[in-house]
Structures are given as structure tokens and as C-alpha cells.
Amino acid sequence: MNRKTRNLALTGIAIALLAFFIWWAQGNLDGYKIQVTNLVAVNAILALSLNLIYGFTGMFSLGHAGFMALGAYVNALLTLTQDQKTTMWILDPIAWPFSVMHAPFFLSVVCAGLVAAFVALLIAIPVLRLGGDYLGIATLGFAEIIRVVLTNLSSITNGALGIKGIPGHANLWWNYGWFLITLFFMIRLINSNFGSVLKAIRDDEIAAKNMGINTFFYKVVSFTVGAFFAGVGGALMGSLTTTIDPKMFSFALTFNVLMFTVAGGLGSITGSVIGSIVITVLLEWLRIVENPVTIGSFEIPGIPGMRMVLFSLALILIILFRREGIMGMKEITWDGIFDRSKRGGKSE
Amino acid sequence: MKLSKVFLAVLLVFVLVGTACAEDTIKIGVYNSLTGRTAFGGQLELEGIQMAHQEVPELLGKKVELIVVDNKTDKVEAANAVKRLTERDKVVAVIGTYGSSLAMAGGEVAEAAKIPMMGTSCTNPLVTQGKMYVFRACFIDPYQGAGAATYAMKTLNMKKAALLIDVANDYSVGLATFFKQSFKKLGGEIVSELKYNSGDQDFTAQLTEIISKKPELLFIPADFAEGAIIMKQARELGAEFQIMGGDAMDNPELVKIGGDAVNGFIHTTFPYDATMKDMSPLAATFTENWKKIHPDKAPNVNAALGYDSYMLVANAIKTAGSAEPDAIRAALAQTKDFPGVTGNKTINATHDAESPVGIIQIKDGQRVYVGEVSPEM
Numbered sequence: 001m002n003r004k005t006r007n008l009a010l011t012g013i014a015i016a017l018l019a020f021f022i023w024w025a026q027g028n029l030d031g032y033k034i035q036v037t038n039l040v041a042v043n044a045i046l047a048l049s050l051n052l053i054y055g056f057t058g059m060f061s062l063g064h065a066g067f068m069a070l071g072a073y074v075n076a077l078l079t080l081t082q083d084q085k086t087t088m089w090i091l092d093p094i095a096w097p098f099s100v101m102h103a104p105f106f107l108s109v110v111c112a113g114l115v116a117a118f119v120a121l122l123i124a125i126p127v128l129r130l131g132g133d134y135l136g137i138a139t140l141g142f143a144e145i146i147r148v149v150l151t152n153l154s155s156i157t158n159g160a161l162g163i164k165g166i167p168g169h170a171n172l173w174w175n176y177g178w179f180l181i182t183l184f185f186m187i188r189l190i191n192s193n194f195g196s197v198l199k200a201i202r203d204d205e206i207a208a209k210n211m212g213i214n215t216f217f218y219k220v221v222s223f224t225v226g227a228f229f230a231g232v233g234g235a236l237m238g239s240l241t242t243t244i245d246p247k248m249f250s251f252a253l254t255f256n257v258l259m260f261t262v263a264g265g266l267g268s269i270t271g272s273v274i275g276s277i278v279i280t281v282l283l284e285w286l287r288i289v290e291n292p293v294t295i296g297s298f299e300i301p302g303i304p305g306m307r308m309v310l311f312s313l314a315l316i317l318i319i320l321f322r323r324e325g326i327m328g329m330k331e332i333t334w335d336g337i338f339d340r341s342k343r344g345g346k347s348e
Numbered sequence: 349m350k351l352s353k354v355f356l357a358v359l360l361v362f363v364l365v366g367t368a369c370a371e372d373t374i375k376i377g378v379y380n381s382l383t384g385r386t387a388f389g390g391q392l393e394l395e396g397i398q399m400a401h402q403e404v405p406e407l408l409g410k411k412v413e414l415i416v417v418d419n420k421t422d423k424v425e426a427a428n429a430v431k432r433l434t435e436r437d438k439v440v441a442v443i444g445t446y447g448s449s450l451a452m453a454g455g456e457v458a459e460a461a462k463i464p465m466m467g468t469s470c471t472n473p474l475v476t477q478g479k480m481y482v483f484r485a486c487f488i489d490p491y492q493g494a495g496a497a498t499y500a501m502k503t504l505n506m507k508k509a510a511l512l513i514d515v516a517n518d519y520s521v522g523l524a525t526f527f528k529q530s531f532k533k534l535g536g537e538i539v540s541e542l543k544y545n546s547g548d549q550d551f552t553a554q555l556t557e558i559i560s561k562k563p564e565l566l567f568i569p570a571d572f573a574e575g576a577i578i579m580k581q582a583r584e585l586g587a588e589f590q591i592m593g594g595d596a597m598d599n600p601e602l603v604k605i606g607g608d609a610v611n612g613f614i615h616t617t618f619p620y621d622a623t624m625k626d627m628s629p630l631a632a633t634f635t636e637n638w639k640k641i642h643p644d645k646a647p648n649v650n651a652a653l654g655y656d657s658y659m660l661v662a663n664a665i666k667t668a669g670s671a672e673p674d675a676i677r678a679a680l681a682q683t684k685d686f687p688g689v690t691g692n693k694t695i696n697a698t699h700d701a702e703s704p705v706g707i708i709q710i711k712d713g714q715r716v717y718v719g720e721v722s723p724e725m
Binding site for chain 2: 024030033035039087088090091101148151152154159160161162164165168173236241242243244245246247248284287290293303304305307308
């Protein structure tokens with residue numbers, strides 16, 4: 001059996017195992033654990049999308065929350081029923097055609113991604129002429145603009161009141177389905193010629209230009225694709241929490257996604273996934289330190305906020321001892337597992 | 349590469365498994381903003397709830413266990429918190445939270461889990477809209493907005509009003525909209541309607557514009573910190589109109605930040621204040637007990653609403669004679685004239701507690717409870 005068939009078979013088995021796990025989880029885990037498992041998938045999609053922009057192409061973008069907001073709002077407007085929309089828009093009546101638009105969930109998530117990607121394209125053309133920290137500032141500004149526009153367009157977005165009662169279509173199957181689509185797409189993209197160009201731009205843009213690469217084009221495409229998946233992630237997140245408002249998409253959200261990506265390892269697909277799992281689970285699991293604890297006759301009262309102290313400590317430790325993140329730029333691959341000498345080789 | 353990932357995921361999910369104790373207790377969950385932007389209100393509400401719990405620690409012969417979870421003033425966290433309470437801790441009822449957007453996220457989860465939720469101070473009408481299992485111990489923004497408009501028109505006799513709205517704050521836009529509707533319906537005129545964003549520090553541009561329109565009244569449904577700054581700047585610019593606000597202004601800090609500028613300011617609130625005259629005996633006992641437990645902290649309306657929320661749930665469990673979520677829900681929906689610290693509570697068809705709207709005026713740096721108003725909707 002050659003390596004290619006072996007890897008294909010192993011990938012198939014892994015997906016089957018994941019499907020089995022989801023099937024099992026739905027019947028056996030309680031809603032709280034399912035919620036956390038769902039969040040893991042959504043966060044992984046977001047971390048992967050930012051990793052494409054920042055980790056693989058080297059563009060320091062802080063606009064993720066904006067693209068997520070667009071995705072979440074498009075999805076909400078497309079999946080809410082007409083009835084819900086008319087009763088919920090109490091500030092200004094909802095504007096046509098937003099009042100009557102409706103789409104099935106899959107299509108609405110795709111639309112969410114496309115709208116985010118389209119806006120990203122508009123932003124990318126002027127902004128990607130900047131580099132480094134300047135790009136960070138400019139994209140941060142655009143994310144804020146998107147948020148402020150959403151706050152003020154109350155006949156479309158219901159303004160600061162937000163939207164509630166979004167149909168909770170985003171169950172484990174959808175979230176992990178989208179996660180696999182994102183993962184597959186990223187792996188194929190990164191291992192293609194296109195991916196090599198992106199890495200070349202990241203490592204040395206001037207050298208890449210000298211090789212005759214139209215770096216601007218590649219950067220725009222990478223930024224747009226990243227934004228597409230950010231929009232998808234935002235749509236799934238909105239559908240998961242069933243309620244959204246503009247305040248949710250502040251800079252803190254971008255920071256969260258950045259944290260998954262950096263803690264996992266910039267420029268590592270495996271890293272982004274592991275980072276999302278570890279941080280999402282850790283954040284919830286650490287709630288135990290906020291509960292009152294009884295040790296012998298001592299009773300320590302629960303301190304709200306303690307969780308964030310420990311969580312920050314964990315982050316500091318990760319960055320102190322593994323500055324490149326959990327995975328660095330390495331990947332876990334089938335070849336790497338079976339063929340120790342070629343560790344860190346190609347994925348799939 | 350996927351195999352190891354799946355394995356890791358399974359492993360980590362197992363780590364989440366907590367311990368569940370099978371004692372014979374009634375578990376009531378509390379989720380509130382104990383950290384984050386609105387921690388001030390959330391903490392006070394929790395202290396109110398805990399005080400009520402100390403007074404009624406047992407129901408139907410069983411101990412009541414309070415399980416407190418923080419929501420970090422974050423929507424996703426609020427949904428997680430309620431999921432945790434209903435699914436993992438298996439509570440029979442949930443109390444919380446400060447902040448309507450948080451209550452909406454939590455309410456969705458409670459509704460899906462079929463566990464009754466008692467909102468403390470979430471006044472946005474959308475919180476209970478179309479919900480079977482979501483209630484609240486407070487009145488709603490349309491009611492309060494109408495109360496402010498009625499007071500301005502009937503008692504103060506003012507016909508020209510201006511609005512300054514925090515456009516990024518759901519509470520502010522909601523209250524402003526309903527004030528506007530009622531004020532116009534009662535025959536008033538809105539001469540100016542300007543906006544700002546939460547966190548703004550300079551309001552002179554908007555205020556100059558408003559002053560030029562010569563209103564008799566400026567309605568600012570703002571949070572107390574921004575409200576105090578607005579008043580300061582308005583007085584510095586020479587504005588002489590009356591300023592009114594909503595229940596978010598009901599905070600002792602207001603006078604500290606605003607100084608002299610807040611004198612004469614009127615705001616609507618829930619009918620409770622530690623300084624109010626002719627307090628109901630219940631409110632008097634509450635104030636007294638609070639001062640015993642927290643000698644260095646004055647009780648405010650949030651604490652009182654937290655207290656009332658717990659008492660409403662406790663009362664529902666008592667009248668239902670059962671701690672089954674559905675029985676509690678049914679009993680809560682039928683609550684009528686339940687004596688609370690913030691007035692007698694009747695849960696209406698939309699699951700909001702109807703109680704009169706209180707009016708507070710700041711006089712010489714002191715908050716004076718001047719009376720109550722019945723809104724003309």
C-alpha cells in the first residue's frame with residue numbers, strides 16, 4: 001500500500017471517528033458539554049481563518065470581529081422568519097427587502113461568508129498597500145467602522161437592541177461539517193503552489209517580488225478568503241448563541257481569535273485547531289476555581305474573576321516557554337506519525 | 349493528523365466532566381455580571397439575592413442551594429453560564445441578570461431547557477417577548493418611558509423636550525424610543541434628537557445644538573457615568589432646562605461625579621430607595637438588614653431587585669408546593685400582588701412585573717424620593 005492510499009484511508013477513518021463521536025455526543029453529553037464542543041469547532045474555524053491571513057501570509061490584521069459581525073448579521077437576517085422580524089424591530093420598522101429575505105441554513109452561511117469576503121475585498125485594495133503594524137491599525141479601524149455602521153443602521157440591524165431568537169441551526173453536525181470544510185480547504189490551499197507563494201510573501205516580501213510574484217494579488221486573495229471563513233464563523237456563532245448585537249463584535253473578540261491562533265502556533269494548521277480546543281475548554285473548565293471549595297474544615301468562598309487570573313497565567317506561561325505557540329510552525333501529519341525521519345513534512 | 353486531534357478532543361471533553369452531588373436540596377442558579385463592564389450592578393444584585401437566600405434558606409423542608417456563575421458581561425458567556433446551570437447543575441430555576449442583552453442570551457437557553465428564569469433588572473421588552481419560561485422582577489422600558497413622559501407632561505407641565513441618546517446602548521435607544529412615543533401621544537413636541545456613543549467624554553457639540561433649540565426638558569436615558577458628565581457640560585454651557593433620566597441613573601456615584609451640576613435632576617426608577625419617606629415595612633426591614641450585613645455600602649435598587657427576584661421564585665415554589673420547573677413556571681405566571689421591596693408585584697401576560705414608577709430628584713446633593721407616577725400608556 002503506497003503512502004497516498006494509506007493517508008487517504010487514515011483521513012477517512014479519522015472523519016468517520018469524528019462523525020461517530022458527534023453521534024455519540026448528541027445522545028450522551030449534556031447540553032452544556034455540547035455547547036462547549038460546538039464552540040470548539042466555531043473557534044477553530046475562526047482561528048484557521050486568521051491563521052491564513054496572519055500566520056501564513058504575514059498580514060497583521062485586526063479586523064476579524066468586523067467580518068464576523070457581517071457574517072452573523074447576514075445569517076440572522078436570512079434565517080429569521082418574517083414574523084419574528086416585524087415584531088422585533090421596535091425602533092424602526094425593518095426595511096424591504098431585508099424583511100422578506102429568507103434562505104436555508106447552508107445557503108445563508110455561504111452568503112454570510114460571501115458578504116464578509118466582498119467587504120474584505122473592498123477594504124483590502126486600499127489597505128493592503130500598508131504593511132506591518134500600520135495594517136493592524138487600519139484593519140482595526142475598519143472593524144470599528146463596520147460595528148458603528150451596524151449600530152446606526154437600525155432599520156436593517158435593529159441597532160443597539162440586537163437580534164434575538166435566531167434559529168439555532170448550528171448543531172454539532174453543521175459546526176463540525178463547516179470545520180471540516182475549512183480544514184480541508186486550508187490544507188489544500190497551504191500545500192498548493194498558492195500556499196508556497198503566501199509563505200514566501202510572509203518570509204520576505206521583497207524577495208518574493210523579485211521572483212516576479214504579484215504579491216499584492218496574492219495578499220488580496222488571502223485576505224478575502226480569510227474573511228470568508230471569518231464570516232462563516234461569525235454566522236455559526238450567531239446561530240449558536242441565537243442572539244447578537246453590535247457590542248458583541250468589539251475589539252475584544254478579535255483579540256480572542258488572535259489568542260487561539262497565537263497560542264496554537266502562527267503558521268500551523270494543527271496549531272490553530274489545538275489552540276482552539278485547549279483555550280475554549282480551559283476557559284470553561286476553569287470555572288471550578290470560582291466555586292466555593294471546602295478543604296477539610298476550611299471553606300474558601302468563590303471569587304468571581306479568579307478564572308481569568310489563572311487563565312492569563314496559563315497564557316503567560318505558554319508565551320514565556322513556547323513563544324512560537326503550542327505547535328510552532330510544525331504540523332502533525334500522517335507522514336510525520338508513521339515516518340519519523342520526515343517529521344514536519346507535507347500534510348496529507 | 350486528524351486522528352490525534354479527535355483523540356485530543358475526546359480526552360479534553362472528558363476532562364470537563366464535573367462532580368454532581370445528589371443531596372436532597374433545591375438548586376437555584378444565579379448568573380450575573382460579576383466581572384466586566386457592568387460588574388457594579390451585577391455584584392449588588394447578587395448580594396441582594398444572597399441576602400434573600402439567608403432569610404429563606406429552606407423551602408418545602410429542603411435546603412435551598414444557590415449556584416452562582418459569572419457571565420463576564422459577555423453574551424456568549426451568558427449563554428454558556430445558563431447552559432451550565434440547567435444542564436450540569438440541574439437547577440430548577442435561574443435568576444439573572446443585569447443587562448438586557450445578557451438576559452436575552454441566557455433566556456434563549458433557559459427557554460430551550462424549559463427551566464424558569466427570573467430576570468432581575470433587564471428592562472428591554474424583547475427579553476420576555478414570546479417566551480414561556482422567562483419572567484422578570486422589574487418593569488419594562490416602554491412602561492418606564494411612558495412614566496417619564498407622563499411625569500414631564502402632567503406634573504412638570506413641560507411640552508418641549510429634547511433627547512440625547514446613547515446609540516450603542518440598547519437600554520438607551522429603547523427607553524428614548526418609548527419616551528418619544530408617549531410624549532408625542534400626550535401632546536408634547538420633540539424639538540431635537542441627537543446621538544452619542546457609549547464611552548464618549550465630550551458632549552458639547554450636541555449640547556450646543558440642543559440649547560439652541562430651547563427645549564424645556566432634556567431627556568437623557570444614559571448610564572450614570574456619562575449622564576453626570578452630560579449634566580456638568582450642559583450647565584457649563586449655560587443650559588437652564590430641566591434634565592431627566594431613567595433608572596440607570598439610580599446610583600449614589602452620580603452625585604459624586606456630577607457635583608453641583610446634578611442638582612435638580614429628576615430620574616425615574618423602581619419604587620425603592622434607601623432614603624425614601626413612608627417606606628413599606630418590607631422595604632424598611634430590607635434596608636435595616638442590609639445595613640447590618642454591609643455597613644459600608646448603601647443598598648440601591650439593584651440589590652432590592654435581586655432580593656425580590658429570589659423571593660418571587662421562592663414564593664412560586666411555595667405556592668406550587670413543588671420544585672418542579674414546570675410547576676414553578678405555572679406558579680410564577682400567576683403571581684399577583686406579591687409584596688416586594690420594590691412595590692407589589694403582579695406578573696402580567698408578557699411576564700413583566702407591574703409596579704409603579706418611582707421618581708427621584710437630586711436636591712442639594714441628596715437623592716430625594718419625591719413620589720410615584722402611574723404611566724399613561
